[in-house]
Amino acid sequence: MAKKVGICAVAQTTFERSKDDIRFQGMALDVLEALREQVDVTFSRHVKGATGVDMTISVSDDIFDARTISDNGMTDVCGAHFGCEEKVAQEGIQALYYGLAAIQSGHNDMVFLIGHCKESQAQSRNMVTHVAFDPFFTRPVGLDFCASAGFQAQAYAAKSGITDEQLAKIVVRTRENASKNPYTQDIGKVSVEDVMASEMLADPIRELHAYPVSDGAVGMILATEDVAKKICDKPIWITGVGNCMDSFFLGDRDLTSNFSLIKAAERAYKRAGISDPKSAFDVIELSDQYAYQLPMWAEGIGICEEGKGGKWVDANGPEKQNVNTSGGMLAGNPLILGGFVRAAEAAFQLRGEAGDRQVDNAKTAIAHGVMGPAGQFHSIITMARD
Amino acid sequence: MKVKEGIHDPNVTTTCSAKDWIAITLGKLDGMTAFTAGKLKVEGDLGLLTKATQFFKKYTPPAGDDQVEEGEELIVKKQILSIPQRFATGPVMGKFLNSFKEKKIMANKCPECGRLQLPPREICAECVVRATDWVEVGPEGVITIMDVTYYASPDPLTGESRETPYISAHFLLDGCKGHETLWHELNPEDRDRAKKGDRVKPVWNENRIGAVTDIKYFELID
Numbered sequence: 001m002a003k004k005v006g007i008c009a010v011a012q013t014t015f016e017r018s019k020d021d022i023r024f025q026g027m028a029l030d031v032l033e034a035l036r037e038q039v040d041v042t043f044s045r046h047v048k049g050a051t052g053v054d055m056t057i058s059v060s061d062d063i064f065d066a067r068t069i070s071d072n073g074m075t076d077v078c079g080a081h082f083g084c085e086e087k088v089a090q091e092g093i094q095a096l097y098y099g100l101a102a103i104q105s106g107h108n109d110m111v112f113l114i115g116h117c118k119e120s121q122a123q124s125r126n127m128v129t130h131v132a133f134d135p136f137f138t139r140p141v142g143l144d145f146c147a148s149a150g151f152q153a154q155a156y157a158a159k160s161g162i163t164d165e166q167l168a169k170i171v172v173r174t175r176e177n178a179s180k181n182p183y184t185q186d187i188g189k190v191s192v193e194d195v196m197a198s199e200m201l202a203d204p205i206r207e208l209h210a211y212p213v214s215d216g217a218v219g220m221i222l223a224t225e226d227v228a229k230k231i232c233d234k235p236i237w238i239t240g241v242g243n244c245m246d247s248f249f250l251g252d253r254d255l256t257s258n259f260s261l262i263k264a265a266e267r268a269y270k271r272a273g274i275s276d277p278k279s280a281f282d283v284i285e286l287s288d289q290y291a292y293q294l295p296m297w298a299e300g301i302g303i304c305e306e307g308k309g310g311k312w313v314d315a316n317g318p319e320k321q322n323v324n325t326s327g328g329m330l331a332g333n334p335l336i337l338g339g340f341v342r343a344a345e346a347a348f349q350l351r352g353e354a355g356d357r358q359v360d361n362a363k364t365a366i367a368h369g370v371m372g373p374a375g376q377f378h379s380i381i382t383m384a385r386d
Numbered sequence: 387m388k389v390k391e392g393i394h395d396p397n398v399t400t401t402c403s404a405k406d407w408i409a410i411t412l413g414k415l416d417g418m419t420a421f422t423a424g425k426l427k428v429e430g431d432l433g434l435l436t437k438a439t440q441f442f443k444k445y446t447p448p449a450g451d452d453q454v455e456e457g458e459e460l461i462v463k464k465q466i467l468s469i470p471q472r473f474a475t476g477p478v479m480g481k482f483l484n485s486f487k488e489k490k491i492m493a494n495k496c497p498e499c500g501r502l503q504l505p506p507r508e509i510c511a512e513c514v515v516r517a518t519d520w521v522e523v524g525p526e527g528v529i530t531i532m533d534v535t536y537y538a539s540p541d542p543l544t545g546e547s548r549e550t551p552y553i554s555a556h557f558l559l560d561g562c563k564g565h566e567t568l569w570h571e572l573n574p575e576d577r578d579r580a581k582k583g584d585r586v587k588p589v590w591n592e593n594r595i596g597a598v599t600d601i602k603y604f605e606l607i608d
Contacts, residue, residue, distance in 0.1 A: 121472060
């Protein structure tokens with residue numbers, strides 16, 4: 001990596017099934033205020049000579065927000081008034097990528113990142129992801145992200161031999177972990193039998209295999225090495241970043257090859273100087289929107305042998321390697337914020353602020369985000385503390 | 387209406403009252419009928435003007451089955467997207483809208499710069515602090531700017547368009563200053579006589595539900 005960039009502050013709201021008492025602007029403001037309690041920053045661009053945040057990057061989904069260019073209606077709570085604001089409509093972890101680029105390019109010293117989504121605003125999450133498809137072909141044949149994931153899960157089960165019981169074990173562990181994370185919604189604990197008896201959504205994906213609909217917001221402040229050391233005690237350094245976009249049409253892809261995730265991870269590892277991912281990370285946060293994705297993405301980032309995800313689950317791999325100790329995305333984050341929240345969780349862990357779910361002496365972490373049908377786009381951020 | 391500048395060697399020139407011209411552009415008055423009735427005077431190439439009428443066809447929203455003319459190769463697919471949604475107003479916008487039920491207009495105030503916000507928002511963008519104080523303003527005020535809109539975007543679901551023309555206006559309500567104006571509508575009947583600086587009052591609907599439309603419009607105080 002070129003110039004060092006530090007995460008100086010990190011905050012999030014709780015994630016709930018439906019935050020009926022607050023607008024998305026209000027959620028973003030709660031995050032902004034929490035960040036300003038951690039670091040003393042200004043947004044006074046109109047005051048001559050003032051220093052502080054000089055770029056805001058927001059993350060939002062226009063369809064959930066039901067307005068176009070939805071970021072324009074909330075620049076006040078982003079601290080972007082009289083300044084610069086840019087929006088990420090891709091997976092939210094990309095906000096870290098753009099913030100990093102803005103700082104490493106030398107254009108900005110301090111960047112504020114804010115992601116928010118109220119999935120509860122739409123009658124159905126699947127209706128929203130259905131609209132991600134083109135109107136001529138993929139929409140009329142009935143695709144949405146859940147149905148696409150069903151295809152992938154089916155193909156992955158055929159390749160790896162992962163069983164319904166192994167998928168159920170993942171959900172049971174997720175909910176155990178979620179009970180220790182005060183930011184996730186109260187989704188309750190379940191047994192393997194409960195999961196295996198839950199309704200089928202898109203074979204082999206069951207209702208309890210899918211991440212719950214949720215509302216919430218997450219934010220960070222990034223800064224150059226000099227500024228980071230000045231404004232905070234324990235900056236978390238971004239050590240590597242990589243991403244990769246695969247084909248939009250499912251037919252163009254080998255759905256089980258993990259092609260774009262492998263590429264994204266390779267690029268991040270190269271920048272971070274990581275040669276053995278199995279031993280490189282104390283904390284691993286993966287965006288598991290559906291249960292089958294936890295072992296599949298684990299294969300993709302190289303912490304588990306290809307095609308052996310099922311055995312890895314049976315061998316307690318997720319527990320041994322501290323994968324999704326937060327509960328992961330299966331414990332409930334909005335689709336667009338999955339990777340951003342993973343990165344926030346990794347930063348909490350490295351700062352030693354993860355409460356009951358804290359991994360002892362965590363020094364290095366990897367966060368992963370995914371967007372598009374059946375893992376079309378993957379993005380990886382690696383980080384470390386001094 | 388007099389147009390001084392423009393193309394100096396036009397192929398066709400039309401003369402007509404502003405009112406009739408609007409009716410023609412909205413498709414409410416047929417151009418040929420206006421011409422025969424003497425409402426529209428034409429100098430120059432009448433044939434060219436006849437072709438120009440296609441510009442004045444009122445916009446009709448897409449509806450019904452695909453209609454593909456014989457021999458046409460490119461297919462246009464029509465689809466109406468509909469995702470039912472619900473929006474929380476939150477404590478700030480919610481308080482503002484709720485006060486409409488009692489025929490009150492509430493602004494919120496920045497504790498640092500004292501600026502009033504209409505509609506109220508969570509934060510003062512300039513000071514980046516929560517705007518926590520509340521002030522009742524108006525309900526009377528003056529017009530600071532007004533504009534007449536002659537078209538209406540149809541509702542994508544119903545295909546219905548609102549009545550046109552309608553008058554958008556900024557009102558500086560009593561108790562507000564500078565740019566602390568409220569955007570709403572002016573009674574269309576006041577169109578020809580209203581001007582900047584005129585005093586107005588809100589006309590409230592009988593049944594108020596806590597919506598911005600609880601104010602039907604503002605009207606001139608005679």
